[in-house]
Amino acid sequence: MTQRLSPGDVAPDFTLSDDTGANVTLSELRGRKVIVYFYPAAMTPGCTKQACDFSDSLASLREDGYEVLGISPDKPEKLAKFRDRDGLTLRLLSDPEKEVLTRWGAFGEKKLYGKVVQGVIRSTFVVDEDGKIAHAWYNVKATGHVAKLRRDLGLDRNGDDA
Template sequence: MTEPVRLQPGDAAPEFSLLTDSGEKLTLSSLRGRKVVLYAYPAAMTPGCTKQACDFRDNIASLRSAGYEVIGISPDSPTRLAKFRERDQLTFPLVSDEDRGVLTSYGAYGEKQLYGKTVTGVIRSTFVIDEQGRIERAMYNVKATGHVAKLRRELGLD
């Protein structure tokens, strides 16, 4: 099994320019000066991804008050992301990486174990990016349930 690239604290966060759920371009460089939580998830409107997105939604006020912007990234189309955002009243941008290039550059796309089988897909991951665009934390193979609470603890928000 080929291991994808794994980002480490201190690495420069790979730049991206992707379409959001509202059809606008979002670039990482436009967020310089702010802390960013970029989380990668496999597919909009699936049970685990919905649970995770709603966890971020329910914690967005405390994350923002601590200076963090939250962005979700998946290979879904902007149209599907718009439906997801509307259906679950998500209050942060979702970006579309249909060719999986950005996910790959973050080490969040590649071979993984799913129900005992090796498959290629999105590796559920979360990246905390500092104000200078460097990786502060890179968490791979995170759980959909309970991850936001764990992240809040690690960031000292609880």
């Protein structure tokens, strides 16, 4: 059984290559809130929908003090194609060894079409300014997740605030 993270846990630090080949280290983002989301594979329908939703919301999330990092087992070259193909603006990180996925509880047993398999568990975390897990969601749905996340974080803008 994969160990899962809970609110209050220290977020496991990592350094991963992004879609441009640059390294991104989580601890270097201290002082900001960071949404870290794990997804199975670039350029698949559900992952594309989720990445586009995050990308479309990125400006308003940043206004609210959040940075967004998407992590998958894909190599940086595939992530660059994904970014370019879909006009994505968020940082996509590569974890081909699945070490970070595993440490965050986002890789392990899951059900796929009724069978138990090993794979990426679609998960989203909010890391607070001090590097602790503020929220942890496992087995999230790709479609509608960003809207739900915004509601859960109290960031839903229904036109009633400027």
